[in-house]
Amino acid sequence: MDNKIKLRNAGLRPTKQRIIIADILLNGFNRHFTAENLQNEISISGNKMSIATVYNCLKKFKNAGLIKQVESYTDTAIFDTNNVSHHHFLNEETGELIDIDNNEINLIKLPDIPKGFINSGVDVIIKLKKNN
Amino acid sequence: MDNKIKLRNAGLRPTKQRIIIADILLNGFNRHFTAENLQNEISISGNKMSIATVYNCLKKFKNAGLIKQVESYTDTAIFDTNNVSHHHFLNEETGELIDIDNNEINLIKLPDIPKGFINSGVDVIIKLKKNN
DNA sequence: CAAGTAGTTTAGAACCATTTTAAAGTAAAA
DNA sequence: TTTTACTTTAAAATGGTTCTAAACTACTTG
Ligand SMILES: [Mn+2]
Ligand SMILES: [Mn+2]
Ligand SMILES: [Zn+2]
Ligand SMILES: [Zn+2]
Numbered sequence: 001m002d003n004k005i006k007l008r009n010a011g012l013r014p015t016k017q018r019i020i021i022a023d024i025l026l027n028g029f030n031r032h033f034t035a036e037n038l039q040n041e042i043s044i045s046g047n048k049m050s051i052a053t054v055y056n057c058l059k060k061f062k063n064a065g066l067i068k069q070v071e072s073y074t075d076t077a078i079f080d081t082n083n084v085s086h087h088h089f090l091n092e093e094t095g096e097l098i099d100i101d102n103n104e105i106n107l108i109k110l111p112d113i114p115k116g117f118i119n120s121g122v123d124v125i126i127k128l129k130k131n132n
Numbered sequence: 133m134d135n136k137i138k139l140r141n142a143g144l145r146p147t148k149q150r151i152i153i154a155d156i157l158l159n160g161f162n163r164h165f166t167a168e169n170l171q172n173e174i175s176i177s178g179n180k181m182s183i184a185t186v187y188n189c190l191k192k193f194k195n196a197g198l199i200k201q202v203e204s205y206t207d208t209a210i211f212d213t214n215n216v217s218h219h220h221f222l223n224e225e226t227g228e229l230i231d232i233d234n235n236e237i238n239l240i241k242l243p244d245i246p247k248g249f250i251n252s253g254v255d256v257i258i259k260l261k262k263n264n
Numbered sequence: 265c266a267a268g269t270a271g272t273t274t275a276g277a278a279c280c281a282t283t284t285t286a287a288a289g290t291a292a293a294a
Numbered sequence: 295t296t297t298t299a300c301t302t303t304a305a306a307a308t309g310g311t312t313c314t315a316a317a318c319t320a321c322t323t324g
Contacts, residue, residue, distance in 0.1 A: 109238035
């Protein structure tokens, strides 16, 4: 595999562990996974890796732009006295949320809903950063 | 306060603790907060409540429709081999995510961005539930 | 190649938000 | 009033993630 080279190009040392992970992840098929998912696949591939290393590698891969992490917006549970359906601005610096009325947003084009499912709600988050 | 009545109408027993929380939360001003935020405000109001009770009450309030919880989509960190900006379907039953290309979604109307900030990215999550 | 050094891996501990446990307390029902 | 179901609580448990610090390994320099 040229995953060794992919790692080098990304500015990462091609360690044994990183190559194992690159072989699993960087094969052209996109997927979502947790650290634990990945550790299991590493086991299945006949290797063994500490969970700390799995997290370390994922962080490096992410910072190098090889993968992304799905944004979560909230480390801790956030409650909201506004119990009407609405969207949010997210101040990326502070984590503060600001309500957006549903009628302030208009989604003109929606993707086809996967067969067998129905749209049960759309959430829009507009991230904010300071203007200069 | 008629918060005792509000609680009754919501099908909740108006305990001392629930009334303290209702007095803080259900005053007509909307806000976002964590369990810890609320516990602090309870202290400031001259009362004392265990964190377990704060969580218990928030869960009850939520199930009764008095407040909402901001959705987080992920209890655990989810990584994504698709490192191009994109949106997601969320299977609410399983937590599974499915990619949506950015060009599959068109936001025709956006709210005014708060003064001093710029839009640094929009995330759309379309929740899915089983059809029938 | 050495030898040095900077970066990496690891087991295990720590962290911390949230949930569970189980016992004591309280509100509503009978 | 007595009973029953529900609620509160301190403390322990849980579980994902990060930290610690020691062993290891990839790269650099001579
Ligand atoms: Mn932590
Ligand atoms: Mn947990
Ligand atoms: Zn809100
Ligand atoms: Zn994705």
